[in-house]
Amino acid sequence: MLTHQEVRTIAKSHNLRPGKLSTTELIKAIQRDEGNFDCFGSTGGQSCDQLECLWRNNCLHAAAAEACESVVAEHACHSPRRHT
Numbered sequence: 001m002l003t004h005q006e007v008r009t010i011a012k013s014h015n016l017r018p019g020k021l022s023t024t025e026l027i028k029a030i031q032r033d034e035g036n037f038d039c040f041g042s043t044g045g046q047s048c049d050q051l052e053c054l055w056r057n058n059c060l061h062a063a064a065a066e067a068c069e070s071v072v073a074e075h076a077c078h079s080p081r082r083h084t
Helices: 004-013 023-033 056-078
Strands: none
Touching: 004 023, 023 056
């Protein structure tokens, strides 16, 4: 997984101004600049048909991690609590 600084460097190489954009927002801006769909992180950890995308592996990893976090959070919200 690329670091935020590495993504900022790539964005600058595309003449984009990273400013205070998140890593995901930067990657989506780079995808748009490359003429691709700005779909980073939108697969929900499922399949992706963009086989040539520079961000594909990072995207699937990030989407799967986000989906996992939401499942864990939902489970924590609905699980019974023990009272002592």
